[in-house]
Amino acid sequence: MDITGINFVKERISDNVYKIVVKKEEEVLIEKYYVGADFDIYSFMLSPVPTDLPLLLDFGGNYVIPEKGSMRIFAPIPLEYRAQMVAGGRDEIDIGRVVLWNRKRMYYGKPNQGEFAYFYKSGVTQNPVPRKDLAYLALDVENKDDNEWVLSNLLIDYNQLSLFLKDDVIYTELVRMSIEDGRAELEYTDESPIKGGDVILKGEENAKKMGIYRFGKRTLKGLLF
Numbered sequence: 730m731d732i733t734g735i736n737f738v739k740e741r742i743s744d745n746v747y748k749i750v751v752k753k754e755e756e757v758l759i760e761k762y763y764v765g766a767d768f769d770i771y772s773f774m775l776s777p778v779p780t781d782l783p784l785l786l787d788f789g790g791n792y793v794i795p796e797k798g799s800m801r802i803f804a805p806i807p808l809e810y811r812a813q814m815v816a817g818g819r820d821e822i823d824i825g826r827v828v829l830w831n832r833k834r835m836y837y838g839k840p841n842q843g844e845f846a847y848f849y850k851s852g853v854t855q856n857p858v859p860r861k862d863l864a865y866l867a868l869d870v871e872n873k874d875d876n877e878w879v880l881s882n883l884l885i886d887y888n889q890l891s892l893f894l895k896d897d898v899i900y901t902e903l904v905r906m907s908i909e910d911g912r913a914e915l916e917y918t919d920e921s922p923i924k925g926g927d928v929i930l931k932g933e934e935n936a937k938k939m940g941i942y943r944f945g946k947r948t949l950k951g952l953l954f
Contacts, residue, residue, distance in 0.1 A: 734753055734754050735751065735752070735753055735758075735775060735810075735827060736751070736752045736753075736754075737749075737750070737751055737752075737773035737812075738750040738751075738752065739768065739769075739771075739773075741768075741769075742762070745764055745765060746762060746763070746764055747762065747763045747764075747765070747768045748760070748761075748762055749761050749762070749763060749814070749824055751812050751824060751825070751827060753827070753829075758825075758827055758828075759812060759824055759825040759827070761824060761825070763822075768814070770816045770817075771814035771815060771816045771820075771822065772814070772815055772816070773812070773813070773814060773815075774812075774813045774814075774815045775810045775811070775812055775813075775827065776810060776811045776813065776929075776930070777808050777809075777810055777811075777864070777892060777899055777929060777930065778808070778809050778810065778811045778826070778892075778930060778935060779808070779809070779864075779887045779888045779889075779890055779892070779901075779930075779935065780807060780809055780847055780887055780888060781809070781826070781888060782845070782846055782847050782887075782888060783845065783846040783847070783884060783885060783886050783887055783888060784806060784846060784847050784848075784849050784884070784885050784887045785846045785847065785848050785849070785882065785883075785884050785885075786804060786806070786849055786851045786866075786882060786883045786884075786885060787848060787849065787850050787851065787881070787882055788804070788851055788852060788853060788880065788881055788882065788883070789850055789851065789852050790852070790881065791879040791880070791881050792853055792879065792880045792881070793877050793878075793879055793880075794870055794872045794877060794878045794879070794880055794908065795872065795877050796872060796874060796875050796876050796877050797872065797873070797874075797875065798871075798872050798877075799869070799870060799871040799872065800869075800870050801855070801867070801868065801869050801870070801922075802853045802854070802855060802868050802870065803853065803854050803855065803856075803857050803865040803866065803867055803868070803900075803922075804851045804852065804853050804854075804865065804866040804868060804883075805851055805852065805854070805857075805860070805863045805864075805865055805866075806849060806851060806863065806864055806865070806866050806885075806887060806901075807828075807849060807862065807863060807864075808829070808861075808862055808863055808864050808899065809826045809827065809828050809829075810826065810827040810828075810829070811823060811825075811826060811827075812824040812825055812826070812827050829861060829862035846884065851866075857898045857900070858898065859896070859897035859898050860898075860899075863899070864892060864899040864900065864901055865898065865899065865900050865901065866885060866887075866890075866901045866904065867900050867901055867902070867903045867904065867922030867923075868883075868904050868905075868906055869903060869904070869905045869906065870906045870908070871905070871906065871907050871908065872908045873907065873908060873909040874908060874909060874910065874911065878908055878911075885904070885915075886915075886917065887901070888935070888936070889917070889932045889933075889935070889936045890902050890904075890917065890932045891919055891928065891930060891931050891932040891933075892928075892929050892930040892932075893921045893922070893923070893926035893927060893928055893929065894926065894927050894929045895923050895925055895926045895927065899929070900921070900922050900923060900926060901922075902917065902918055902919050902920055902921065902922070902932065903918045903920045903921070903922040904916070904917055904918065905918060917932075919931075919932065
């Protein structure tokens, strides 16, 4: 994927020592040294990936879920990129992660006295637009109760979601939210939320690379109202 402003420099220091530098314009994002005799055969690649922790989304407002109603919304959430050296399409060397979004909008939180998720100020939309630094969380909401509920915060297991691409817009897999008796349950589906979406990352593969155990159905209870 072509990411404007990201440059990759490979410099041979000696017969078998290479310096690898990833820059965003003139800012050095990653600098590493590698030992080997065949690094000239590798090319540079950037692949979109979720953040390395779950997200606790702050929607920045109260969104009403009507009684006995359903809707599909999209919430913009930050993307990272895995920088790699690739040879022959099979041999891969991970260099590190590249972050394009403003770090000031994302921070650690301790709602349960432990650092387990990123907080992120988001919003909702029904019209995703192409962005290199954002994916769109696809959320189907069904309220089975006879009264409306307000959605303002949501904990999402983002680091295990699949990613899809269509018309230069990156989407997560479809997540279904069912609200009943004042409680909510999320179901992660591994399904594309749009027709003709191309898989660019399988959640299961990303979870394995991160050493995360991927739950079977991966249902999560405890929506924050």
